[in-house]
Amino acid sequence: xxxxxxxxxxxxxxxxxxxxxxxxxxxxxxxxxxxxxxxxxxxxxxxxxxxxxxxxxxxxxxxxxxxxxxxxxxxxxxxxxxxxxxxxxxxxxxxxxxxxxxxxxxxxxxxxxxxxxxxxxxxx
Numbered sequence: 216x217x218x219x220x221x222x223x224x225x226x227x228x229x230x231x232x233x234x235x236x237x238x239x240x241x242x243x244x245x246x247x248x249x250x251x252x253x254x255x256x257x258x259x260x261x262x263x264x265x266x267x268x269x270x271x272x273x274x275x276x277x278x279x280x281x282x283x284x285x286x287x288x289x290x291x292x293x294x295x296x297x298x299x300x301x302x303x304x305x306x307x308x309x310x311x312x313x314x315x316x317x318x319x320x321x322x323x324x325x326x327x328x329x330x331x332x333x334x335x336x337x338x339x
Contacts, residue, residue, distance in 0.1 A: 217241045217328040219311045224333030229303055231337070235296040237311030237330055244313075245289040248320045251296045253307035253335075260310065264296060265320040274321050279305075301337045308332040 223235040235251065250265035264275045264285040273285055284297040294311060310332045317325025 217247070217313050219313060219328055219330035221309065221311045221330040221333040224309060224335045226336040226338065227301055229301060229337055229339050231301050232297070232299045233301065233335060235298065235309055235311075235333060235335075237294045237296075239292045239294075239313060239328075241292065241313075244292040247313040247315055248317065248325070249285075249287055249294040250312045250314070250320060250326060251285060251294075252310045252312060252323060253305075254310065254332075255307045260323055262321045262323065263309070266294065267320060268315075276321075298335070301335075303337050303339045306335060306337050308334050 218240040219237055221237045246268050248268050251263040252260045253263055254260040262276055263279055264283055266273050266285045266287050282300045287294045311330040312326035313328040314326035
């Protein structure tokens with residue numbers, strides 16, 4: 216079992232920045248692909264960004280490219296999501312996810328462990 220704990224959410228004005236962090240409780244963190252998803256009530260969870268376990272290759276949702284940056288620190292068992300130029304449409308609960316398998320790291324199906332979520336609210 217891997218436990219994931221997110222932090223860093225909050226309420227900000229449009230244009231501001233937030234940094235989300237996720238800490239994983241596993242000795243084999245470096246083997247996991249890590250990702251961030253978000254969900255708005257009544258809608259499906261959507262992929263935001265992912266980073267592979269091996270070479271650290273990253274993938275982003277088109278709407279966040281150039282604004283969000285995912286990074287990981289295998290020594291600290293953390294994965295962060297730096298969010299700049301936030302927009303009201305970025306408002307959602309953000310979830311950290313970890314998975315060992317899968318080629319398509321932008322698919323929720325390839326993630327086995329999920330955090331409890333952290334709320335991000337962006338006002339105009």
